[in-house]
Amino acid sequence: MAQLVGPLRKELADSLSSCRVLVVGAGGIGCELLKNLVLTGFKNIEVIDLDTIDVSNLNRQFLFQKKHVGKSKAQVAKESVLRFCPSANITAYHDSIMNPDYNVEFFRNFQLVMNALDNRAARNHVNRMCLAADIPLIESGTAGYLGQVTVIKKGQTECYECQPKPTQKTFPGCTIRNTPSEPIHCIVWAKYLFNQLFGEEDADQEVSPDTADPEVAWNPADAAARATASNKDGDIKRVSTKEWARSTGYDPVKLFNKLFKDDIMYLLTMDKLWKKRKAPLPLDWTEIHQLGVFGYIENYVETLRSQLIEKGEGAELVWDKDDPPAMDFVTAAANLRMNVFSMNMKSRFDVKSMAGNIIPAIATTNAVIAGLIVLEALKTLNSDFDQCRTVNLQCCSFHVGVIGLVQILTLAVFAFDCLRNVFPVIGPSVQVSMKTTSVSNNNKFLSDFGIRNGSRLQADDFLQDYTLLVNLIHSEELEKDVEFEVVGDAPDKAPVSSVPEEGKNIANGNKDSAQPSTSSKAAEDDDVLIVDSDEEPSSSTMETSLESSNRKRKHHDADTDDAASKRKRLDQQPADDDEDIIALD
């Protein structure tokens, strides 16, 4: 091929046609990347994406056209590329890369993995899989005019998770339910409302007044009185919002009156809230409707209701910023609530931006970044890691991975056979959940603690001031009688650890270790925490805070009621066994 003459050395050019690469994501960067790869001479390409094509993709994802809307991105991308470059050998998966089927063995099929993702959970996951499989990864991303590309290679560079990433902002429930002060609070509330009415109900997404608001210092007797006084719709508090809405046939007037009148009047009875704030103003249906300024919420409710019916019994709608009725509904509901709380209205365009966490995306930035990815890919295949534009630092996870079957691997095996025998952890103790200690947990399986494929566990050994991060990879394909496999070497002793500061503050373990400790003492000195369990991106927002609060708790434990709780455990089980895990889900 002509394009290979000159710029590329012959050996490199040859290796392109024989190597296998994985492209994770067939969106903005993915489309450009697939094109660049085939035209640079890559022959064997696998692409995976769980998404389907949306109209708003068409301004940049050039492998898709209007007629493809709703179809699998990976599949259509493959077909479009083949149309132009029939000689390429492309495999497409319409699936999530986080599906355990794509195990370490799967990753080992490739010489190189390239991320073209749009969320952190999947990025973390692929990062861990590539570290475990020891396959170089090229990580990339764009936002508006900005973009980045970096090469991650086990043992030679930083990994994706070495640097803490800014977390997505979340809002306390009572701000959303009782005292919104910014438009975003109302928008979040409206999204919750959508899910409560039409989508998957989530107890953390309540929209009705929160009587447990700590600011209210509630008196239960008053509460009951108030509830009867203001609660005109009698049973709405006892059944779920969705059931109630359904029982009214999604009557827009009833919905309106509950949400923007009765609930608000109820909020007003929580007078403590309004001592320092401007009190909300309940809305009147007839007045508002005459104005018509909020769009016609009843029409949106009706459209969504019929969509729900069309889907059949027990169906749920999924909120999507690019689905017009869903977006219209949220815009109207958010603006009504903004009006109640005396905020200026927001346009649909702005609401969409905030509700959808929309990151602007354009063809040009993706084109630039995808070009850079291929250049880094060539250097990577050439093993020119020195030339790669990347940070060569000690990696946060020390490249340790444990492969095991979460439903089979027990805590005991993990803690003793793995942590103590393979890694230089002296006294493995594992903390489980806030209150439990658990002795009997010993033979519980890792899966019972919510540990799954891709979970990251942190082992703190306070005896040696040693912290180990272990990426756990679930695998069904271990050899017979092998309970786990360790990938990568843990250092003899941790150098500078990149765990949050709190880790160092808990120094009592260190002090204790001045004397040789008893086994029970030692057992107290390190723990395994699940620091990240790869939920949706939003869940990772809780990571730091939860972790620190748990640590505080632990500190507290060790300082004060340590003795009591330990004795209790000792009574039940040999000291060695006292273990717990804090599951941070």
Place this chain on the structure above:
Amino acid sequence: MTDNKTSKEQKYDRQLRLWGDHGQEALENAHVCLINATATGTEILKNLVLPGIGVFTLVDGHKVSGEDVGNNFFLTSSSIGKNRAQAATELLQELNSDVSGNFVEESPDKLLDNSPEFFHRFSLVIGVQLPESTYLRLGSVLWEAGVPFLICRTYGLIGYMRLIVKEHTVVESHPDNALEDLRLDQPFTELKHHVESHDLDNMEKKDHSHTPWIIVVAKYLEKWYSEHNSQLPKNYKEKEAFRQLIREGILTNENGTPEDEENFEEAIKNVNTALNPTKVPSATEDIFNAEQCENITSQSPSFWLIAHGVRDFVRNEGNGKLPVRGTIPDMIADSDKFIKLQNVYRDKAMKDAAVVSKHVEALLQSVGKPPESTSEQEIKLFCKNAAFLRVVRCRSLAEEYSVDTFNKDEITSCMYSTDSEMVLYLMLRSVDRFYQQHSRYPGVYNYQVEEDINKLKLCVNSLLQEYSLNVNVKDDYIHEFCRYGAAEPHMVAAFLGGSAAQEAIKIITHQFVPFNNTFLYNAMSQTSATFQL
């Protein structure tokens, strides 16, 4: 029609958030000419067709070759032998049904011979992989016609762009870290009155902790003035003292511990930027002093007309200050107080813009143009961005190439470091010289690479001699450029395609500031640089 509008809104949603409806409209009204549908050419065009440029015209006299199909996504083996402009247009057109594409099966040289005015009609001409003689000719035609010209070139692992535009004005430059325009150092009357209407000492606790920080700062500034001879806190020490003054104003509870007043915390945090003296930025001052602003004629573009109007405002009603921008940042405050304050700024901005309008109207009248030639909207946008105006003036190719006017200082000073990207520029000039002499680029045939190295070396030396440049071009670069054999690797074309299209969008939308005037990219070292040549 409305259906069409919403479907466009949906399709372009993610980019409207960057350049807005008016930016999109500018794109949709643009007619871009692209010369040569090589890999770089079609990549650029792809990145303009996707966001919805109005019309493109592809000019290319070449036939599709096997080599083209190898590195160009928009040419397939079935198109080999066909005209390249036609083949590429067909496939590019598929990307976006809102875009209309034309092609001209003619080389740019032929068009320049027969009807150079052909190129006058375009909003922008992008020339890709052109020989030196062609882009110099085309450059002078477009310079005369005032049509912006972007030259793009992928040469092995090197990317090159040159922008030639006589004058490009930008109202919305979208600065990254713009300071707010709050006028706390020189409050306008309405703001003064509004501040006076607050009495922090006799307020309910709830109001005290929900008064916008701007008012808090303004209030304590009055106090400060009375103790400091009406001088703003200037240095760090004074600002720190001023912060302390605000801190002392935080209410305390019955035990004497300070209450949690976030608005005061915000005020303390913002002291530094809020007290920045209000003045006309130097870039805007330069625009006011430009000849185009001074001498308004009936031919003057609206940018200069309005600039003149704003200048008149600054020199008269504005007392040396620009029109008020009219926006304030988000802050802790109750909605009512916030909106009132916001309106104070907004109303003043409208008032100022109205005064500017009057000046512009008078100006239009004086040059015999109807008052509606500039819109209210345009004037408002201009006033809002008055502190961020930019004018980009590129040197012409003729200036760059003439031994009398070329930028010797820039080249010599950069070349103190032998690996400066400037060396790539000199190498590109040398391969052009090679082409002139041999009618081919060095190293295109593998068997000739060795002998071409010496020939290219001669070209480098003659270039340096002609321009009396006493600089050192390392042999490595000569070898490297011969090895490239003028190839157009796809990944470099992809990179340049993205960068060039982005610059084209800047030119078309008059938003963001384009580079001035030469951009070089080294794919091997992943570095880039811009030079004014």
